Structure formats: structure tokens, C-alpha cells
Amino acid sequence: MTDSPSSDLPSSAAPSVAPSIVRVQDVSKRFLLHKDKSLKERVMFMGRARKQVEDFWALRDVSLDITTGSTVGLVGHNGSGKSTLLKVIGGIIQPTSGSVVRRGRMAALLELGAGFHPDLSGRENVYLNAAILGLSRSETDLHFDEIVEFSGIEDFIDTQVKFYSSGMYVRLAFSVAVHVDPDLLLVDEVLAVGDEPFQRKCMDKIAQFQSEGRTIVLVSHSSDQVGRLCDRVIVMHAGSAIHDGDPAEGIRILRDGYEADRVSHVTQLQAVAEAPPEIPDLEVGEVTARTVVGSGQTDVIVTATIQINKSTPDWGIGIAIDTTLGLRLYAMNTFTMGQVLPMDPGLHVVQVTLPDIRLGSGKYLVSLGLGLPTGETIDRRGSAAAFDMPNDEFGAGILRIQPSLQISS
Incomplete structure (x- = not known):
């Protein structure tokens, strides 16, 4: 894992092509699944430990370039590898094989309350989390009031975070992440926890980041959210990227997969039934x-x-x-x-x-x-x-409107 302005990444010398901020090259990730479920079983099968372990490949030979200023959506069924890929990009876990090259300052919202210590207050955790994300104490002092105001939990900032609700966790964590001036923002589904007004505030902040040319990689199960935010969608399936490109086509592939899974499940239930399907x-x-x-x-x-x-x-x-x-x-x-x-x-x-x-x-x-x-x-x-x-000659969007214009002076 490299986190620097590496020469391996394209430079901004070629104005016609946006430089890459993340390069994932032939990345695979293996986890070991232990079949024994108790200490007794582990002792009993100690001589045959390898037989009690299965390899699970969460990622297989994934390669992609993420260009600066893009908003990329990672979608897929549960267990498809999208969150694992996001964690590999963020350096939270190391790949079994392959490489990830990343440059610029990164902020990540990968798990609820990640980087927070439950026995510390919200104020103390702001400084702790900001330090983890690369801010000095003086920089955090400069942004502290904005962070607290954005989170909307001023009354609880000196309360231990173990007493926070899940929504308060997300408010504070997201607020810290977007105020560390990141070049790359990684978000894994945590926005679904906040209430509707806070989600709108988050969407506005993400839109601001997009207008400023920052890069966002987003994992979400909301196709509407992915469609509104992302200019590129990667569909993951069984650890591989089966689509990388147009968001509408990616969502169509995802939904077709859901339907195929539903039909397959119904067929399996019919196959195991003793009586023929009605x-x-x-x-x-x-x-x-x-x-x-x-x-x-x-x-x-x-x-x-x-x-x-x-x-x-x-x-x-x-x-x-x-x-x-x-x-x-x-x-x-x-x-x-x-x-x-x-x-x-x-x-x-x-x-x-x-x-x-x-x-x-x-x-x-x-x-x-x-x-x-x-x-x-x-x-x-x-x-x-x-x-x-058909094409709408008067505008673009979901609605077709024939506008009229009046000018008064």
C-alpha cells in the first residue's frame, strides 16, 4: 500500500486526461473461515487444524483506476466484496496479493464510530479522530466550531460517546471527515443511519465536494442515491467487478441480478419440495x-x-x-x-x-x-x-416541461 504522490500514478502534466488518485492493480483478498465454533472443538481437532479452515476469497484480481474529481459508486449484493474493496482502498486491511497506490489526504467513513473511543467525550474524540485522519491539533482547533455546528450535537459534545445514539455517532464522524479537507472521501453506507435533515445536509456537502473537484468513493444500497451522486458505478459480484462504467447500466445489471437471485431461490424451493410446484x-x-x-x-x-x-x-x-x-x-x-x-x-x-x-x-x-x-x-x-x-428540446431531467418566458421592464 502506497500513500504518496507516486510516479506510478499519472501526473497532471497531460491536461486532456484527469490524473489518478487511486490505482488498484490485480488485488485479491483471502479470509480464513474456521469451521470449529468452540475452544473444545479447536482442542479436539488440533492435529487436523487445516481441515477445519476454509479459504474465502472476498476479492479476486480486481483492477481499477479512480481519477481525480470523480464520484464512484460501489454496488453489489451482500457479500459481493464492495466493502472489502473500499477497506483495501482505504488501507484498513491489506490485500493478499496485488497493490494499491493512493495519493492525497484521505478521509474514510467505513464503520459506525470507527476511530472513536467510547470512554472519551465527543470533544476528545473529535481531536482523536482528526489526528487519525491527519490533522494537527492547531488545525483541529481552527475547524472545531465548524465540526460541532455541522454535527448538530452541541449539547452533547462533552458527553462520553458510549452514550450516543447511532445517529449521533454518524453526525460527529461525518462532520470530522468532511472538515479535514480530504482529497479522497470514502463512505460505506453509514449515511443511511442519520435522520432525513442530516442526510440532506450530507448530500449538500458531497455536492460541494464534487464542485470543488474532490474524489468520492461511495458504497450504498440506495440506487437512487448512487444515481444522483455518481458519474461511474462499479458492480461487484463474488469478489469481481462485473461492470465498470455508466451508472444507469450498472444499476440495471444489479437489479437484474436481484431478480435472477429471486427466481433461483424460488426454483430451489420448488426443487426440494416433495410435491410438484402448483x-x-x-x-x-x-x-x-x-x-x-x-x-x-x-x-x-x-x-x-x-x-x-x-x-x-x-x-x-x-x-x-x-x-x-x-x-x-x-x-x-x-x-x-x-x-x-x-x-x-x-x-x-x-x-x-x-x-x-x-x-x-x-x-x-x-x-x-x-x-x-x-x-x-x-x-x-x-x-x-x-x-x-424522445429527446426534450427544452431541457433535461425526469420531467418534460414546455417553459414559457416573460420579460418585463
Whole structure:
């Protein structure tokens, strides 16, 4: 692990290419999993200790360059290796093989209360944490009032932090981290602990960092947060990076993985069941979505084939529209419309028209489900279809607006 303006990293001499602040080269990380769960078992199997240990590779041959001024999101399923990669970048753990080169001052929020001593007061922990992050005492004196004000826990700054709530921990830790003037900020999901006003304050601070050209590496399970903040997304799976690039594509790959895991889990449950899986009364077949532009408006038409295997009264259809980053924009169902759907067995085609949808240009996803008025879901297809909205000549964003301008003098 190197933490210096190393010649191994590109210099700023080439103005056309942003210099790298972090270079990860062929990094792998192995952990040892002990099968014996007690001291007695360890003594009993002492002669065969190696047989009681398994290798677990949290990372395998990961390579990436993080350029100065970028905001990178690390996403993936639980156990995919994203937090391990962040800790390797931060120097918290050392890789089993490979190298990490990093330069500039770094601040990291990797664990709740990391760097805090529970028996020290908040005031004392500010100085301790700031020292760990590289600030001198005089520098901490200079920023202390700003740190406390940003955290919003002035009344408890002289209380031992072991009496703090999780939200107070995060407030103080984040406040220290963003006031040490970091070139590189590492954040691992801890922002989800704070309350909504503090999360907004954190987002504003991160936006300020982005405008100042600082580098941020963020681990988050919130696709909306990743989509809003990151210009690059790395999707981790089983210790490897399976996508590195466009955030929208990365989130799509992640969500497809979640759906594949869900289907695999259902299939496994059916395989171990003694009885053959029960054929559902209703099934979703092919789903398509398309846009129709005309008469100054854009309609979205969703068409779905529904297979009725057994006559089912009072069933309904629900449709939802999401952005590719997972933000829910609209949801409806036929129950609230008072619409009666066919009950006879056979294949039926249902077409739903959503008129005059004023969405900004881009791709949107359609999910469709079948259910009963009681709330029971019979079948569901997440991201079953997609449609593209045409370019908006008046602006950019989720909404399509035709602005008017008036000038008075």
C-alpha cells in the first residue's frame, strides 16, 4: 500500500486526461473461515487444524483506476466484496496479493464510530479522530466550531460517546471527515443511519465536494442515491467487478441480478419440495411497452399477455414505472379503476394506455404484477419491459416541461 504522490500514478502534466488518485492493480483478498465454533472443538481437532479452515476469497484480481474529481459508486449484493474493496482502498486491511497506490489526504467513513473511543467525550474524540485522519491539533482547533455546528450535537459534545445514539455517532464522524479537507472521501453506507435533515445536509456537502473537484468513493444500497451522486458505478459480484462504467447500466445489471437471485431461490424451493410446484391460476406472459407521439403529446402503451389457467374472479393488474436507477415514478392498478377483467381460462391480451406522459428523455422500466383485492400477489414481473422517451428540446431531467418566458421592464 502506497500513500504518496507516486510516479506510478499519472501526473497532471497531460491536461486532456484527469490524473489518478487511486490505482488498484490485480488485488485479491483471502479470509480464513474456521469451521470449529468452540475452544473444545479447536482442542479436539488440533492435529487436523487445516481441515477445519476454509479459504474465502472476498476479492479476486480486481483492477481499477479512480481519477481525480470523480464520484464512484460501489454496488453489489451482500457479500459481493464492495466493502472489502473500499477497506483495501482505504488501507484498513491489506490485500493478499496485488497493490494499491493512493495519493492525497484521505478521509474514510467505513464503520459506525470507527476511530472513536467510547470512554472519551465527543470533544476528545473529535481531536482523536482528526489526528487519525491527519490533522494537527492547531488545525483541529481552527475547524472545531465548524465540526460541532455541522454535527448538530452541541449539547452533547462533552458527553462520553458510549452514550450516543447511532445517529449521533454518524453526525460527529461525518462532520470530522468532511472538515479535514480530504482529497479522497470514502463512505460505506453509514449515511443511511442519520435522520432525513442530516442526510440532506450530507448530500449538500458531497455536492460541494464534487464542485470543488474532490474524489468520492461511495458504497450504498440506495440506487437512487448512487444515481444522483455518481458519474461511474462499479458492480461487484463474488469478489469481481462485473461492470465498470455508466451508472444507469450498472444499476440495471444489479437489479437484474436481484431478480435472477429471486427466481433461483424460488426454483430451489420448488426443487426440494416433495410435491410438484402448483400451477398458478394466473401467469404473466410477454410484456411490451411503446411510446406513441402525436397531437403534441406522448402516450405509453403497455401490452401484456395473461394466461388464465383456472377461473379466478376479482383479480387485477398493477403497473409501475421506474427510472433505470430504481426511482419509482408512477404506480396504478385496475382495482382503483373499478375495471373488471376476464375470468375465463385461456390466453388474454390486456392493453393499458397511459396518456400524455410528460417524462424527460431517456429509458424507463415497466414492472407488472397480478394479484387479488386482499393484497395477495399471484405473479409479478420486475422490469418486464422498457420504453424510450424522445429527446426534450427544452431541457433535461425526469420531467418534460414546455417553459414559457416573460420579460418585463
